[in-house]
Amino acid sequence: MPVHLRALIVLLAFAGIVFALSKRAATEWCIDEADFNRRRNLWFIITCIAFIAHNFWLFIILSAMVILMVRREEHNPLAMFAVVMFAVPPISSKVPGFGLFNQLLDFDYTRLTSLTLLLPAYFLFRRDAKAHGEGWNYADLCLLVYILVQLGIRLSVDTVTNTLRYTLYAIVDVGLPYYVASRSLRSAKSYRDVFMSFTLSALLLGLVAIFEAVKYWLLYGDVIHALGLKWGYSNYLARSALLRAQGPTGQPLVLGCIFVVAIGLYLGVQRYVVENRRIWWLGLLLLVGGLIATVSRGPWVGAFLALIVFRLSGPKALGGLFKSAIVLGLIAGLVMVSPLRDSVVELLPFVGTVEAENVVYRQRMLESSIQIILQNPWFGSSDYVYQLVDMDLVIGGMVDIVNSYVAIGLANGLVGLGAFMGVFLLAGLSIFWSMRKLPNPDCEERTIGQALLAALVGIAFTIGTVSSISFIPLLYWFLAGLCVGYSNMVKRTLESAPAPEPVSEPFRGPRAFRGAASWSRTT
Numbered sequence: 001m002p003v004h005l006r007a008l009i010v011l012l013a014f015a016g017i018v019f020a021l022s023k024r025a026a027t028e029w030c031i032d033e034a035d036f037n038r039r040r041n042l043w044f045i046i047t048c049i050a051f052i053a054h055n056f057w058l059f060i061i062l063s064a065m066v067i068l069m070v071r072r073e074e075h076n077p078l079a080m081f082a083v084v085m086f087a088v089p090p091i092s093s094k095v096p097g098f099g100l101f102n103q104l105l106d107f108d109y110t111r112l113t114s115l116t117l118l119l120p121a122y123f124l125f126r127r128d129a130k131a132h133g134e135g136w137n138y139a140d141l142c143l144l145v146y147i148l149v150q151l152g153i154r155l156s157v158d159t160v161t162n163t164l165r166y167t168l169y170a171i172v173d174v175g176l177p178y179y180v181a182s183r184s185l186r187s188a189k190s191y192r193d194v195f196m197s198f199t200l201s202a203l204l205l206g207l208v209a210i211f212e213a214v215k216y217w218l219l220y221g222d223v224i225h226a227l228g229l230k231w232g233y234s235n236y237l238a239r240s241a242l243l244r245a246q247g248p249t250g251q252p253l254v255l256g257c258i259f260v261v262a263i264g265l266y267l268g269v270q271r272y273v274v275e276n277r278r279i280w281w282l283g284l285l286l287l288v289g290g291l292i293a294t295v296s297r298g299p300w301v302g303a304f305l306a307l308i309v310f311r312l313s314g315p316k317a318l319g320g321l322f323k324s325a326i327v328l329g330l331i332a333g334l335v336m337v338s339p340l341r342d343s344v345v346e347l348l349p350f351v352g353t354v355e356a357e358n359v360v361y362r363q364r365m366l367e368s369s370i371q372i373i374l375q376n377p378w379f380g381s382s383d384y385v386y387q388l389v390d391m392d393l394v395i396g397g398m399v400d401i402v403n404s405y406v407a408i409g410l411a412n413g414l415v416g417l418g419a420f421m422g423v424f425l426l427a428g429l430s431i432f433w434s435m436r437k438l439p440n441p442d443c444e445e446r447t448i449g450q451a452l453l454a455a456l457v458g459i460a461f462t463i464g465t466v467s468s469i470s471f472i473p474l475l476y477w478f479l480a481g482l483c484v485g486y487s488n489m490v491k492r493t494l495e496s497a498p499a500p501e502p503v504s505e506p507f508r509g510p511r512a513f514r515g516a517a518s519w520s521r522t523t
Contacts, residue, residue, distance in 0.1 A: 004222035008051040011208070011219055015044065018204045022283065025276035030196035030269060035076070039083040039197060042070050050088045056227045057093070060112055067116040077121040078184050081113055081177075082198040085478075086205060086258065089220050089248040090470055091231050105165050110474050111172050118176040125183045134183065139430070139484045142422035143178060149379065149416040157382055174477050181481025185489055191448045192272055194482070195265045202262030203283050206290030209245035209255060213293035220248045233470060245293040253466040256299025259291040260458040261479055264306040268451025271444065298465025306458030313450045315441035362402055362465075365393055369406045373414065380413035404463040404472070424476075427483035428456050434490040445490055452483050 019040045027033045046063050053059040067084075074080045092108035147170045155163045185191050212218055221234045233250025236243065244252035266287060273280040291303055368391045372384050381387065388399045401407045409417040435449040459476050466472065 002222075002226070004051055004226040007217075007219040007222060008048070010211070011047060011051075012044065014207045014211070015040075015047070015204055018200070018207060021279060022200060022203060025273045025279040025283075026196050026200060028275060029272040030192045031079070035074070035079070035193070038070060038073065039080050039200075042066065042080065043084050043087050043201075046084055046087045051223050051226065054226055054228070056091070056229055059088075059227060060107065060109075063109075064112060064116050067113070071117055071120070076184075076190055076193050077117045078180055079190075079193045079197040081117045081180075082194055082478075083201050085110070085113060085474065086201050086248055086471060089224060089231065089234065089250055090474075091224050091227065091229050093229055105168060110471070114172050114176045118180045121180045121184055122176060125180060129183045134488060137426075137430075137484065139423050139426040139480070140182075142419045142426060143174070143480075146412075146416055146419035146423065147174060149412050149419065153379055153382075153412060153416075173473060177474060177478045178481040178484075181478050182485040183488075185482070185485050186492060187489065188444045188448055188493065191482070191486075191489065192269060192444075195269050195448075195451065196272075199262050199266045199269065199283070199287075202258055202266075202290075203286055205247045205255065205258060206286040208247045209259075209290035209293040210286075212245040212247070213243050213295075216243045218243075218246055220246070220250075239295045242295050244295045245290070249470045251466075251470055252294040253296045253298060253462075254470040254472055256291060256294040256296035257302070257459060257462050257466065257472055257475060259287055259294070260299050260302040260306060260462050261455045261475060263287050263291070263303050264310065264455030264458050265451050267307070267310045267454060268447050271447055299462050302458040302462035302465075305461055306454040309457045310450050310454035313435070313453055315446070361393070361395055361400075364391075365401065366403065366406060368393060369401070369403075369410055373409045376413060378413045378415055380409065380411045380416065384410040401467055402465060404466065404468045407467055423480055424456060424460050424483075427480050428453060428460075430487040431456070431483055434487040437490060437494065445493055449486060449490075452479075452486055455479055456483050 023033075023036060027036050031039075045066050049062050049066070050059050053062065071077060071080065088109045090108050090110045092106045092111075095104040095107050151163060151167055151170065154166055185194065208219055216236075218234060218236060221236075224231045224234060231250060234246060237246075237252060238244065245255060246252055247255045247258075249255045249258065263284075266284060270280055288303075291299060365388075368388060369384075372381055372387050375381070385399055388394075388401075393399055401410070405417060405421070408420050412420075431449050431453050435446055435453075438446050438449075440446070456479060459479060463472060463476060468476075
């Protein structure tokens with residue numbers, strides 16, 4: 001049997017386990033059972049097509065047909081998108097120009113899901129946003145400036161045709177995920193639907209990551225060749241004799257970024273899992289295990305920051321932080337007395353010595369890049385790669401700019417970098433101020449804000465340790481849209497909340513919602 005078909009059997013088995021164990025917890029309060037079944041089935045179908053089609057364009061056509069048929073019954077397309085967004089590696093192929101052009105554009109799986117799931121949703125929610133008078137906000141303007149700077153710089157050094165092509169990429173890759181995520185979620189229920197849907201896909205990746213690290217087998221590596229394509233990623237990478245898990249991302253750091261966001265959002269769904277607490281804890285261990293299996297120190301720190309932010313932004317900040325510290329202390333103590341002590345310490349960031357030269361390289365890259373940026377402060381430099389080569393910053397035969405902020409600053413200057421960072425800074429501030437407006441410090445809207453803020457801080461730190469490759473841009477624009485839309489969701493909830501009643505009878509709902517019962521029972 002071909003290797004990629006054996007990998008498919010393993011993936012289907014893992015997916016069956018994850019979906020079966022998580023169904024009761026996921027459908028308890030977050031996802032309707034019919035939606036859960038539909039999205040689960042779609043993941044299975046897309047994965048099977050990818051491994052069996054043996055032709056990239058056949059895979060694209062069949063997947064598009066299936067998605068367009070299934071989405072007719074879907075009331076939350078963003079949640080469906082969250083389930084299948086990592087089902088297949090983001091490998092691409094060129095659409096031929098049919099004699100008129102050399103090529104029309106590059107097309108990949110992420111663009112397929114954006115066009116089939118998010119584009120129809122865009123037209124629907126755009127009309128709805130206009131009806132509610134929801135216009136532009138400051139984060140939107142920063143994103144627009146960032147895109148225009150990129151396109152303006154490309155137009156100055158490239159052809160009009162190619163600039164138009166990259167304009168289309170910006171719309172599909174950036175605009176659609178951001179806009180739909182920021183405008184489509186109208187209530188706390190829709191947010192917890194997306195949170196749980198996203199973490200379901202991450203839970204499956206957690207099991208895949210642990211398997212890859214233990215068995216030294218990249219499950220998605222051979223499907224690329226089976227589809228008749230080549231990809232610059234999905235190579236076997238080891239660190240201290242450990243295989244670094246990659247899943248469908250093609251790079252361990254990218255998979256680590258997914259787990260950082262997933263852990264932040266997963267903390268936010270804890271209050272919705274009432275009768276299945278053990279399953280929730282098992283899921284958290286699976287996410288942490290997957291994160292560890294990537295052997296990526298930047299995401300480790302990012303996940304730790306996400307946990308701290310979630311606890312500090314809660315109503316019982318110090319108590320929650322103290323409990324978390326006790327749990328982390330117990331885990332650290334067990335590791336220190338185990339045979340794995342030396343191996344773990346060697347891998348830890350800041351204190352470990354494994355591949356310490358990477359830290360030195362990152363420091364040199366940052367210092368040299370700052371010099372280049374200051375020489376071209378407004379809109380960056382067009383020959384920064386050659387300058388970095390002259391500064392002897394070649395590693396592995398290439399200039400590896402392992403910092404998304406540095407890469408954007410070099411290519412787009414401080415104007416582009418400021419606009420990029422402004423999106424996330426303004427999104428974070430909008431969450432903070434919206435949380436302060438909530439009258440009940442223990443309502444579910446507050447928990448959603450905590451989770452979003454935790455995931456945002458975690459990914460904002462982590463992309464400073466990795467370039468914006470593979471799924472990473474899709475991941476942070478998706479999350480940025482969720483964060484920007486949060487303030488509108490809180491505003492609508494406050495406006496629709498009934499006036500407090502003089503009745504003292506408590507709401508006898510699930511324990512997870514009693515804190516929000518005084519004003520948020522209908523969300």
